[in-house]
Amino acid sequence: xxxxxxxxxxxxxxxxxxxxxxxxxxxxxxxxxxxxxxxxxxxxxxxxxxxxxxxxxxxxxxxxxxxxxxxxxxxxxxxxxxxxxxxxxxxxxxxxxxx
Amino acid sequence: xxxxxxxxxxxxxxxxxxxxxxxxxxxxxxxxxxxxxxxxxxxxxxxxxxxxxxxxxxxxxxxxxxxxxxxxxxxxxxxxxxxxxxxxxxxxxxxxxxxxxxxxxxxxxxxxxxxxxxxxxxxxxxxxxxxxxxxxxxxxxxxxxxxxxxxxxxxxxxxxxxxxxxxxxxxxxxxxx
Numbered sequence: 001x002x003x004x005x006x007x008x009x010x011x012x013x014x015x016x017x018x019x020x021x022x023x024x025x026x027x028x029x030x031x032x033x034x035x036x037x038x039x040x041x042x043x044x045x046x047x048x049x050x051x052x053x054x055x056x057x058x059x060x061x062x063x064x065x066x067x068x069x070x071x072x073x074x075x076x077x078x079x080x081x082x083x084x085x086x087x088x089x090x091x092x093x094x095x096x097x098x099x
Numbered sequence: 100x101x102x103x104x105x106x107x108x109x110x111x112x113x114x115x116x117x118x119x120x121x122x123x124x125x126x127x128x129x130x131x132x133x134x135x136x137x138x139x140x141x142x143x144x145x146x147x148x149x150x151x152x153x154x155x156x157x158x159x160x161x162x163x164x165x166x167x168x169x170x171x172x173x174x175x176x177x178x179x180x181x182x183x184x185x186x187x188x189x190x191x192x193x194x195x196x197x198x199x200x201x202x203x204x205x206x207x208x209x210x211x212x213x214x215x216x217x218x219x220x221x222x223x224x225x226x227x228x229x230x231x232x233x234x235x236x237x238x239x240x241x242x243x244x245x246x247x248x249x250x251x252x253x254x255x256x257x258x259x260x261x262x263x264x265x266x267x268x269x270x271x272x273x274x275x276x
Binding site for chain 2: 001002003004005006007008009011012013014015016017018019020022023024026028029031032033035036039042043046047049050051055056057058059061062063065066067068069070071072073074076077078079080081083084089
């Protein structure tokens with residue numbers, strides 16, 4: 001197997017995630033796109049770990065998974081709070097700080 | 100680029116089954132990821148996300164990181180997606196087709212994504228042209244755990260504190276007063 005096939009697959013996933021974060025209005029869908037980005041990073045970490053025959057890549061992939069779980073928990077709490085206060089999770093309507 | 104293609108076809112002759120499966124799963128993952136970011140239905144997006152996450156677990160198996168693959172299935176498909184579905188249920192996040200994104204915003208996002216991909220693809224192909232991955236045997240879980248609990252013990256403890264903080268934070272943010 002070539003290293004590049006994994007890295008290019010991860011790049012495609014990463015860019016699709018970036019597209020989702022920028023184009024989506026629904027806060028839930030933005031959180032899902034962030035998951036796509038984090039998974040692309042994990043593929044890269046494990047692939048480079050396999051390339052260098054080092055266990056560090058897999059260890060840091062596990063750390064990323066833990067951080068992603070924490071991020072989803074906090075993100076969903078914020079989305080719930082937003083829904084409770086504004087009856088909507090449309091990100092284009094959350095512009096109170098806009099000058 | 101030509102060196103990469105030559106190396107890919109040589110690799111294809113050596114590892115036929117691996118390459119066919121990799122191609123099929125990669126195509127499925129890319130299609131599913133595309134659906135995640137384009138479908139109008141939030142529940143469908145969560146279910147397509149399951150396909151992408153399972154594909155990532157399969158890629159971890161290809162790379163010999165079986166413990167990471169199992170953790171991926173447990174944490175992502177078992178917990179994160181369920182959390183997403185609960186979030187959709189609690190916010191009643193517009194189940195139907197409402198995704199009326201301004202087409203201008205969508206075009207700009209697509210341009211950013213394509214540009215980012217071209218830059219990354221160019222530099223990846225240029226740097227790691229035909230670097231070969233030699234995966235003889237899966238990484239042993241014993242080695243991984245030894246490493247976590249010796250060399251990486253400080254980041255590991257930091258991650259546990261982070262998880263605790265996130266747990267308390269989520270409760271504080273989401274509870275009703």
